[in-house]
Amino acid sequence: MTEHLMFQDIDSLSQLIRTKQLSPLEITGRVLQRIDRLNPVLNAYIRVTPEEAMRQAEALHEEMMQGRIRGPLHGIPIAVKDIIQTKGTNTTAGSKVFQHWVPDEDAFVVQRLKEAGAVIVGKANLHEFAMGATTENPYYGAARNPWDLDKIAGGSSGGNAAALAAGMCFGAIGTDTAGSIRQPAALTGTVGLKPTYGRVSTRGCLPFSWSLDHIGPMARTVKDAAILLEAIAGHDSLDEFSLREPAPRYLAASLTDLKGFRIAICREYFFEGMHGEIERTVEQALNRLAILGAEIAEINIPGLTDAQWAARIIAQSEGYAFHKPMLEKLPHLYSDDVKFRLNFGKQVAAEEYIRAQRIRNKFIGDTLTAMEGMDMLAAPMNHNPPFNINSVTPEEAINNMFRLAKAPLANLLGFPALSVPCGFTSGNLPVGLQLIARPFAENVLLQVGDLYERSEPWAGRLAENTAFESGTIGNMR
Template structure:
């Protein structure tokens, strides 16, 4: 195992800048890591070897002319295969798009390329991002690297696994009910869902246009901030794109004195595994030792709001796929067919009522968070279950029973998952922070301070059993 592949983006970028390693050498090293470990974990649908090497050679040539694009110059990054990549097939994890080759990059991907990132491959995902397990009937299930019999979470499972295993320094994922944060938690990495509208979704195959987010998946919080700084920004071609200017990068905090985190136990600890709960309670103790005050709060209407999310997501996704269902319905996986049946029964009245509930809940939650920096709780409340044990009827409820991520999507607020420990079976657990709108920088600051106090990142270098097996 090459230690450099598990370094931070910042450290790898400094190594390139100081000419300790070239973009070509780092890309070759990453591709070798993929060839050695990809068959075991199935993190990719397409490995972009030729394209990545071409990018790396161009970036190396620029360096010879003293041109460095920024902190991602020469850094290998994976992209969830639901975001368009120019000249490279984008499947959405489905056989329907198995031969689709887009003519342009998604906005978020183009921004990363412009900043010097090397796109190393298209990461595996739950079909059309519609599930929490990344068990894909068309391209094979992605395996959790801590225990390859277990799911990695989803739907951005391939992105999390590629990042966790040194096959990319970071990845782009999408998050409609937790699809960035849940797999990050279950694979021991970092996932960040920005404020709704902060990152353009143009060029991303939609699941639910009023809930979809695009966000970074990395090994450290600081790396997530570096990627988000590049990816964010107003895009007039995305109707939901925010015009508000938000700074993301900041200096690290030495402690968290004065930070107040709200905790709503009836939701955050509902259905939680005892092992996971113990890890989260220890994380709370560490936060308090850093100066955090954890304050019990109420979230009135949360159950109705989460039911509204289901109605919104399932009705919107049926609308998206209706043209394809008529012609290609037989090509969808069984769990998606179940979802479409559910969504087809949702009336316009129910949908509009759900959107009104959502609006009311957002207003009430902002009131409840007055004087609070962020909400805190567990990302995943259950450890990952075994691959192959899910039935189609579980597809809609999996995200709600495995974790507490949907809350941030119905709100549209920024949400971070950061590694915070392991169960007795050595399976990772994620701590979740949910901030108020456009407080992305503050959420990242808090998560960064906590992460650095615990050194969980070192576990990815030392303990991943896939390396030894």
């Protein structure tokens, strides 16, 4: 078994397990060994659960030997962001406030993963309380980018992204309130999907912003993201925001071209403030979509400035509402970064919050109108390369998500959004392309993303990356 196996896609691994050429025990053991070797360098996991993972793998091995395969995730090692509850295992949310909390039940998505046969190998590092774009955690250390150890892995699901890019898991579950799945995926050369709001239940996930929070899959390929989404999507009767619409089979059929597809681009906001190399790379990706047969058309979306304001007001005020009791009782356990954000939310007046929600409703309608006749919207995912770790102060950190990526408006809309690798800078740092579709159209996003990925298979570069193997870190503190 070679190191290349650690970068195999889920579908290929599933075939090996199904035909008994590979055991859940063997692959879980190999992943745990790799985590043991690389996590001291990359700090992708806050907590690794080897004993529990091997118990799960042993039970799944026995099922395999008896001819019972639960599905494509049977025996596949998966990481879970450490803001999502796991029964019997600490869930810290990247904070000292919850450092000793051991939930007595799994989150809905973790229940679904286990039912599907996934092996949970650990809890991934994150920005404290998911309130940031860098995963520079003051208590558990920064997650480092496998392409350059001095750089951030993005956030807030940076641990997931680092683990995937370095072969320390085969899929991961993250959260996305303002780009926290998609942006770290783009910065690490992996795939991230924010589903339609309510498509995946958030029950059992500590909230950042109730009306903006999403849970979704992170993976190395679009097909792997589809496999994960099929496992975790579906109605949760205990989650009032959970959609009742049945989740279809994603990627049930693959596309051979994009003839008949119309893809919109909006230059205002989405293409502003871009690094020159990233701009050229994204334009090349758009050209590739056109070569595949898609019609690319420019549109204008009204109300973009007001929508940005509304997203900040809603996120920060809802965040403060959740944290207020704990912040008043345990202020010393919050970092300056998070306290800065929560104090911003504290200043939001009720009339501002109501106005922001009204702007949001209008913006959703205006965006749907602007996208009429279009299948999706394409945009850059990351606008700039990742920053150096420790290069941004807490006061500046609140703007990081807007400097690194123009991602939050997809959360305000609640529309599904996919980040897929589309190239590299001259410094060998990944670049991501974002596709945004109408509500419930995850299947369209995944089909288009899958075809683009097959036409330009950037995922293959992950197995070739050796930047993290040396363990040389210039900014280690």
